[in-house]
Amino acid sequence: MSVDAIIETEGLTKRYGKVTAIDGLSIRVEKGAVYGFVGPNGAGKTTTMRILATLTRPTAGKAWVGGYSVTEEPRQVRRLIGYMPDFFGIYGDMTVREYLEFFAACYEIPESRRHGLIDDLLELVDLTHRQNDMVDKLSRGLKQRLCLARTLAHDPEVLILDEPASGLDPRARIEIRELLVELARMGKTIFFSSHILSDVEEICTHLGIIEAGKLVAQGDVASMRAIWKPERDITLVVLDGPDNAKAILSDLEGVSEVEEMPCPEGRHCLRVIFSGDDEAVSEMVRRLVEGGVRVIGVSEAERTLETVFMRATKGLVT
Amino acid sequence: MRAVTAVLGRLGGTISRWRRNPVLIKELRGRIRGKRAYQILAGYLGLLGLFLSMVYSVYTSEVSYTANAQAMLLMGQVIFWSVIGAEMMMVIFITPSLASGAISGERESQTFELLRTTLLPARALVWGKISAIMIFVVMLLVAASPFVAISFLFGGISPVELAVMHEMLLVTAFGFGAVSLAFSARSRRTSTASLLSYAFALIMTGGVPIATLAIATIAANVFAPTGGMLQSLGTQWGAGADYVIMSVLSTNPFATILVTGGAWVSDGSIWMLRLQSFTGGSLFSFPSPWLPYTAFYLLMGLIALELAIRWVRRPMD
Known part of the structure; x- marks a missing residue:
C-alpha cells in the first residue's frame, strides 16, 4: 500500500454468481482528499463502498483503509471509517439525542464524553433544536443529516458516503453539500458517490469514474478535465x-x-x-x-x- | 483468596458491561415505549385469567373444596399446575415471536448494516437481544404471579415446587429464545425466521412425545425380558433403552412438568426418581426430568447463541 494513500484497492473484484459487479478495480485516495466516485447505475459504486466498509467480502483482490486490510482487520478499519449507505433505516422509536447516544455507545465512546460530543454533533448538523423529537418525525433531509452525524460519532478519519444527497430536495441537497465542505475543511478524507455531477464538481478534489465494474478514469479534477476534455x-x-x-x-x-x-x-x-x-x-x-x-x-x-x-x-x- | 478476588472482579466487569450494553438499553426502551409490549401483556394475562376461571369452574362443579382439608390442598395443586402449564404454553409461543424478528428485523429495516460498521461486537449484539427478551419474559412471569399466588390460599404447594417450575419456565424461554434468535440471524426475512421458530416449537412440544412413544413401543417389543426380539442380548440393553426414552422425554416441557410434579406430589422427590422400566425390566433410577431438561435447554441455548454470533459476524454476500 502507498504511504500517502488512506484508501487503496488492488485488483478488487466481486462476482455475484455469473454477474461481475466490480472487475479488477484499483483505486487510490490520498489522505485529506475529497474523492468523488461517479458512474452510471449498476456500475459497481455501492459494491465498492460496501467492501471498503467491511460489509461485503471481495471475490478477489485487496483493499486497505488506513493501512488495514478490510478483510483481515475489519475492526481496525471500522475504527477509522464512518459509513453512510445509500438506503438506511432509522430507529423511529428513539429521539434524535437517544439515537446519537446509542451509536456513540456502539462506537465505545466513554459515557463521560458522550453528552458533550452529542451536543457538538447536533450543532454541526444543525439539529440541536430537534434533539428531543422522535427520529421518525424528521423529514428525509434531516434524517440524512442525522445519519451523517452518526457516522461522525467516533471522529473517523475517513467518511465513506454512498449517495449522501440522493432523493433530497434542492435545499437539503445544498445543506448536505455544505456539510461535506465543512467536513473536508476539518481534514476528513471523504470518499463519496453521487449522481449529481454539479455537486461532485463543486466539492471534490479527486474523481474516479467507474463503468461496468471497471475504473475508466481516476485523478485530480483539473487533470481529469484536461485529459478528457482537451x-x-x-x-x-x-x-x-x-x-x-x-x-x-x-x-x-x-x-x-x-x-x-x-x-x-x-x-x-x-x-x-x-x-x-x-x-x-x-x-x-x-x-x-x-x-x-x-x-x-x-x-x-x-x-x-x-x-x-x-x-x-x-x-x-x- | 487472590483467585477469588480475580474471579469476582471479572464477574463484576462482565455484569457492568452487560448493564451498559447499548443494544439491551435500546431494546428495553423501545419495547416499553411501543404498544406491542402492553398488547402482549394484556393478551397474556387475559388468556391466563380466562383459563384459570375455566379450571376453577370445572373443578368446583365436581368437588366441593371446602369439604375437607385434603380437598383444599388438591384445589391449590390444581390451580398451581394449571397456571404453570398455561405459562409454559405462553412462554413457548410468545418467546419465538419476540426473538424471531430481533436480527432479521434489523436487516429488513436496513439498520443492521449501520450497526455492523460500528465497533459493537457481534457477541454484544446477540447477548443484548437475548437479554432484552429474557427480561421481558421475566416481566410476564412476575405479572402473572398473582395467579400463582391464588394457589397458596389453598395450600398444597411448596416453595421448592414454585422455584423449580419457575426455573423451568426461564430455561425454556432461554432455549426457545436463543434458537429463534439463531434463526433470525440466519434468515434475511422475519417471516422465514418465524416459520422456522414455530416449527421448532411444535417439534419440541408435539414431536418429542410422539417420538418417545414410538421409541418406547419399539423398545418394549425388542428388549422385553420374555418374548423380546433381542432378549438374548441381556437386560442391560433394555435398561439402556429406558435411559434413552427418559432422556428424550426430558426434552419435552409438558412431559417434564408432569413427571417432575407427579413425583413431587406422590413421594416428595425432586432430585432422583425410581421408575418402572418401559421394556419390562426392573425399577430404575433416573434424575428428576427437570434436571436433564435444564441442562438440555441451557446447552441448546448457548450453542444457538454461538451460531447466531457467527451468522451475525459473517457478511450475507
Whole structure:
C-alpha cells in the first residue's frame, strides 16, 4: 500500500454468481482528499463502498483503509471509517439525542464524553433544536443529516458516503453539500458517490469514474478535465456576416468545429471547438481582426465534469 | 483468596458491561415505549385469567373444596399446575415471536448494516437481544404471579415446587429464545425466521412425545425380558433403552412438568426418581426430568447463541 494513500484497492473484484459487479478495480485516495466516485447505475459504486466498509467480502483482490486490510482487520478499519449507505433505516422509536447516544455507545465512546460530543454533533448538523423529537418525525433531509452525524460519532478519519444527497430536495441537497465542505475543511478524507455531477464538481478534489465494474478514469479534477476534455469551447461575437469569420476559422489549426448560434439582433455568435492554449486563442482573434471581422466579444465555456463523464463512459452497465 | 478476588472482579466487569450494553438499553426502551409490549401483556394475562376461571369452574362443579382439608390442598395443586402449564404454553409461543424478528428485523429495516460498521461486537449484539427478551419474559412471569399466588390460599404447594417450575419456565424461554434468535440471524426475512421458530416449537412440544412413544413401543417389543426380539442380548440393553426414552422425554416441557410434579406430589422427590422400566425390566433410577431438561435447554441455548454470533459476524454476500 502507498504511504500517502488512506484508501487503496488492488485488483478488487466481486462476482455475484455469473454477474461481475466490480472487475479488477484499483483505486487510490490520498489522505485529506475529497474523492468523488461517479458512474452510471449498476456500475459497481455501492459494491465498492460496501467492501471498503467491511460489509461485503471481495471475490478477489485487496483493499486497505488506513493501512488495514478490510478483510483481515475489519475492526481496525471500522475504527477509522464512518459509513453512510445509500438506503438506511432509522430507529423511529428513539429521539434524535437517544439515537446519537446509542451509536456513540456502539462506537465505545466513554459515557463521560458522550453528552458533550452529542451536543457538538447536533450543532454541526444543525439539529440541536430537534434533539428531543422522535427520529421518525424528521423529514428525509434531516434524517440524512442525522445519519451523517452518526457516522461522525467516533471522529473517523475517513467518511465513506454512498449517495449522501440522493432523493433530497434542492435545499437539503445544498445543506448536505455544505456539510461535506465543512467536513473536508476539518481534514476528513471523504470518499463519496453521487449522481449529481454539479455537486461532485463543486466539492471534490479527486474523481474516479467507474463503468461496468471497471475504473475508466481516476485523478485530480483539473487533470481529469484536461485529459478528457482537451478542446476549448469558445464563443465569438462578431458584428459582420458570419461567412467570412467561418472561412477564416476553418483554416486555423486546432479548430475542429464552427457553428452559428442564436444571438441578439445585429450580432452573430459563433461557437468554436478548439484545441490550443491561450496564445492560440489570441492568435485566432488577431487573424479574424486582420481578415476584417469586427470581433466584439470572446468567452469560453467552463469544462464541466458532465462532459468529462460523458466522454469517459460509454453507457455500459453490468 | 487472590483467585477469588480475580474471579469476582471479572464477574463484576462482565455484569457492568452487560448493564451498559447499548443494544439491551435500546431494546428495553423501545419495547416499553411501543404498544406491542402492553398488547402482549394484556393478551397474556387475559388468556391466563380466562383459563384459570375455566379450571376453577370445572373443578368446583365436581368437588366441593371446602369439604375437607385434603380437598383444599388438591384445589391449590390444581390451580398451581394449571397456571404453570398455561405459562409454559405462553412462554413457548410468545418467546419465538419476540426473538424471531430481533436480527432479521434489523436487516429488513436496513439498520443492521449501520450497526455492523460500528465497533459493537457481534457477541454484544446477540447477548443484548437475548437479554432484552429474557427480561421481558421475566416481566410476564412476575405479572402473572398473582395467579400463582391464588394457589397458596389453598395450600398444597411448596416453595421448592414454585422455584423449580419457575426455573423451568426461564430455561425454556432461554432455549426457545436463543434458537429463534439463531434463526433470525440466519434468515434475511422475519417471516422465514418465524416459520422456522414455530416449527421448532411444535417439534419440541408435539414431536418429542410422539417420538418417545414410538421409541418406547419399539423398545418394549425388542428388549422385553420374555418374548423380546433381542432378549438374548441381556437386560442391560433394555435398561439402556429406558435411559434413552427418559432422556428424550426430558426434552419435552409438558412431559417434564408432569413427571417432575407427579413425583413431587406422590413421594416428595425432586432430585432422583425410581421408575418402572418401559421394556419390562426392573425399577430404575433416573434424575428428576427437570434436571436433564435444564441442562438440555441451557446447552441448546448457548450453542444457538454461538451460531447466531457467527451468522451475525459473517457478511450475507
